Amino acid sequence: MSKCIRISFIGFGRMGKAMAIGFSKAGLEKSCITVYDKLSSARKDAESNGFRVVETAAEVCKYSEIVIVAVKPRDVEEAVKSFANAAEGKIVVSIAALVPLKKIEELLPKSVVYRAMPNIAVEVNEGFIALSPQSRRSEYLESVFRLLGEIEWVDEETLNMLTFYSASTPAIVAEIFDAFLLSALKAGLQYNIAKKALSTVFKGVGALLETKSVSEVRDAVITPKGVTIKAIEKMYVYGAKQRLVKALNDAYSEYEQMLSQGK
CATH class of the missing domain: 3.40.50.720 (NAD(P)-binding Rossmann-like Domain)
Structure with missing residues (x-):
């Protein structure tokens, strides 16, 4: 070109x-x-x-x-x-x-x-x-x-959906990234090491999910009584995933209202 x-x-x-x-x-x-x-x-x-x-x-x-x-x-x-x-x-x-x-x-x-x-x-x-x-x-x-x-x-209908699920998503993912970063800092990791490790992890998981399902990636990491399953258990105990899905669904509903007003 x-x-x-x-x-x-x-x-x-x-x-x-x-x-x-x-x-x-x-x-x-x-x-x-x-x-x-x-x-x-x-x-x-x-x-x-x-x-x-x-x-x-x-x-x-x-x-x-x-x-x-x-x-x-x-x-x-x-x-x-x-x-x-x-x-x-x-x-x-x-x-x-x-x-x-x-x-x-x-x-x-x-x-x-x-x-x-x-x-x-x-x-x-x-x-x-x-x-x-x-x-x-x-x-x-x-x-x-x-x-x-x-x-x-x-x-165009799909493009409108992707306005939320692609164009807006980096900001939401950045907030999730920040949660990992804050936890890593509290645990004692140096900021530059934690940020580099986590950004590499997020990038790598994105690449894996292009060809694998979420469950395949998760199951490749989990071991019986290991640290990963304990972390996932805590996510469910605190309702982290469910609350995130609810927040996204509510936000998308508000976006749909904005979209209908613009038509």
Whole structure:
């Protein structure tokens, strides 16, 4: 793949920045990544990271094969309208949650519009990115986003579910990681050793679970009367797993309400 795929970002918040950094780590020249953000502080941040910065959203389209709309859901309509006339024939990808594909297509009738749902791990090229719609599957777009991690083409309903179960999940996993870290520190492990060990464990378990079931991984570690079974027993005694599932289910129900309001 060319080292200069012309990608532009409308918005340079946390996710836009993570994607831009991920693309550059994958070998794309920073000069081929263009950024516009209405906040001068964000533009300065993009410039300090070595990306091309422009002063208007419409100007972004001059330098783009792919325009990525990386603004908050409430700002999507304003952002899209600001460059719509300049986006004819361009591939436009919205990563905003809650904003339906149909609405963006209505605002960009002369563009080829997709939705994507990445997670923050794209910054280290280990993300999961859902792409929609399946009916317009693009090998070119897939090859570009594959630079950031794993790709899955899905229908929009599934993409909306993955907004919670993929895009939001890193924050929740980080909280679980922190629980292990705090316990390790209380036990007396040095911080840097504990963090390195646990981050390696989380990464390794993720790799194992790509090919094995949860029970296979668990049963490979448990021994009769061993420390692992005692730890798992305590998790059930304290209801840790059940409470986590309940918390996730309740949070997803609230997300569904937000989603229905946005339709």
